[in-house]
Amino acid sequence: xxxxxxxxxxxxxxxxxxxxxxxxxxxxxxxxxxxxxxxxxxxxxxxxxxxxxxxxxxxxxxxxxxxxxxxxxxxxxxxxxxxxxxxxxxxxxxxxxxxxxxxxxxxxxxxxxxxxxxxxxxxxxxxxxxxxxxxxxxxxxxxxxxxxxxxxxxxxxxxxxxxxxxxxxxxxxxxxxxxxxxxxxxxxxxxxxxxxxxxxxxxxxxxxxxxxxxxxxxxxxxxxxxxxxxxxxxxxxxxxxxxxxxxxxxxxxxxxxxxxxxxxxxxxxxxxxxxxxxxxxxxxxxxxxxxxxxxxxxxxxxxxxxxxxxxxxxxxxxxxxxxxxxxxxxxxxxxxxxxxxxxxxxxxxxxxxxxxxxxxxxxxxxxxxxxxxxxxxxxxxxxxxxxxxxxxxxxxxxxxxxxxxxxxxxxxxxxxxxx
Numbered sequence: 001x002x003x004x005x006x007x008x009x010x011x012x013x014x015x016x017x018x019x020x021x022x023x024x025x026x027x028x029x030x031x032x033x034x035x036x037x038x039x040x041x042x043x044x045x046x047x048x049x050x051x052x053x054x055x056x057x058x059x060x061x062x063x064x065x066x067x068x069x070x071x072x073x074x075x076x077x078x079x080x081x082x083x084x085x086x087x088x089x090x091x092x093x094x095x096x097x098x099x100x101x102x103x104x105x106x107x108x109x110x111x112x113x114x115x116x117x118x119x120x121x122x123x124x125x126x127x128x129x130x131x132x133x134x135x136x137x138x139x140x141x142x143x144x145x146x147x148x149x150x151x152x153x154x155x156x157x158x159x160x161x162x163x164x165x166x167x168x169x170x171x172x173x174x175x176x177x178x179x180x181x182x183x184x185x186x187x188x189x190x191x192x193x194x195x196x197x198x199x200x201x202x203x204x205x206x207x208x209x210x211x212x213x214x215x216x217x218x219x220x221x222x223x224x225x226x227x228x229x230x231x232x233x234x235x236x237x238x239x240x241x242x243x244x245x246x247x248x249x250x251x252x253x254x255x256x257x258x259x260x261x262x263x264x265x266x267x268x269x270x271x272x273x274x275x276x277x278x279x280x281x282x283x284x285x286x287x288x289x290x291x292x293x294x295x296x297x298x299x300x301x302x303x304x305x306x307x308x309x310x311x312x313x314x315x316x317x318x319x320x321x322x323x324x325x326x327x328x329x330x331x332x333x334x335x336x337x338x339x340x341x342x343x344x345x346x347x348x349x350x351x352x353x354x355x356x357x358x359x360x361x362x363x364x365x366x367x368x369x370x371x372x373x374x375x376x377x378x379x380x381x382x383x384x385x386x387x388x389x390x391x392x393x394x395x396x397x398x399x400x401x402x403x404x405x406x407x408x409x410x411x412x413x414x415x416x417x418x419x
Contacts, residue, residue, distance in 0.1 A: 011068040019055040026053050030060045039133045044159030045274035046215050049197050050136040054108050069097040070105045077111040086121040109135035119149045126153050138219050160327050161195025161300045164413035170200045187410040191316040194302020208306045219273050239296050240307040244318045246293040282333030282345040297322045314359040328416045340372040352380050357389045
């Protein structure tokens with residue numbers, strides 16, 4: 001066991017730590033993580049970089065002067081480690097370095113759900129030991145299945161696929177604003193490739209196909225009692241084909257030959273694996289939010305490319321904007337009245353901020369495609385500004401006293417303050 005511990009913690013012997021490309025969006029929060037006592041829980045889809053981020057946080061601690069022997073990393077999906085309780089691993093760690101029981105240590109637990117009774121173990125360590133805990137898991141069941149044991153003891157951070165800025169970083173691209181034509185092309189590449197780090201570095205259809213099978217088989221079929229596991233992929237394909245449209249669970253149930261309740265349950269499973277996320281209608285009525293149709297988006301456009309092929313950039317662009325909104329914690333919903341819609345609305349009823357995604361290269365406010373936003377402005381006269389996300393158009397104009405700001409997708413993704 002000690003051999004495995006040393007292999008996973010090379011810094012104990014002064015060896016360098018291979019931690020990949022820096023994910024600054026998470027590393028810059030290290031000071032905040034260390035300032036609080038709670039368990040740091042990182043969740044997200046398989047292969048979005050959770051392990052890399054844990055190791056980069058280890059590197060951050062070492063860089064701040066933390067003793068190497070005070071940091072313990074465990075990949076709990078290792079077959080030798082997964083059968084032993086976490087508390088026993090911590091005891092072995094303290095024995096290796098002859099720590100005093102009250103010495104504060106830093107415990108990094110990768111794929112923590114693979115360890116037996118992990119919820120009880122972590123709760124006990126949090127309550128009784130001098131330890132700061134960081135852990136990861138690939139499904140939201142990490143949170144859902146705790147039965148409240150860690151309530152108040154954890155802070156959850158979702159690791160999403162790479163943002164467009166991270167995509168540029170991974171591709172080692174430094175395009176200036178004077179080279180906007182390059183950024184427009186790269187935004188198209190981002191929509192096709194998606195944001196799974198390995199896929200960005202080495203695009204491969206086979207990699208994405210295997211990744212999706214792993215998620216469906218390992219992260220879902222094993223965790224839930226799914227009688228017709230093959231239906232999950234069919235359901236995901238249907239969602240991918242209609243991404244950004246209002247979803248009819250009745251229609252999905254008829255196509256798949258399942259009950260409406262089963263379809264809703266399976267969509268919940270896909271959400272738990274961070275493959276999709278639903279969005280409610282933007283309305284002050286709570287009952288309408290609950291009962292109105294939802295929109296369901298894929299959280300990675302590369303998955304959509306895998307399932308429905310290249311093209312459909314408009315739907316992929318809309319999904320990319322949705323991901324950027326949730327990545328930045330901006331609450332949003334869609335507006336709909338009859339057949340007219342607005343893709344996203346943020347803000348309050350008193351100060352709404354509508355966002356339309358139209359992946360276009362020519363702009364005409366009077367076109368039918370803007371019927372939804374024009375209707376919205378008549379219904380909500382307090383609106384002061386409209387954001388239109390385009391493929392290449394950038395302009396600012398005023399319509400009846402309302403500022404209409406059109407920006408290319410690459411600019412909206414590079415500067416989330418625009419959203």
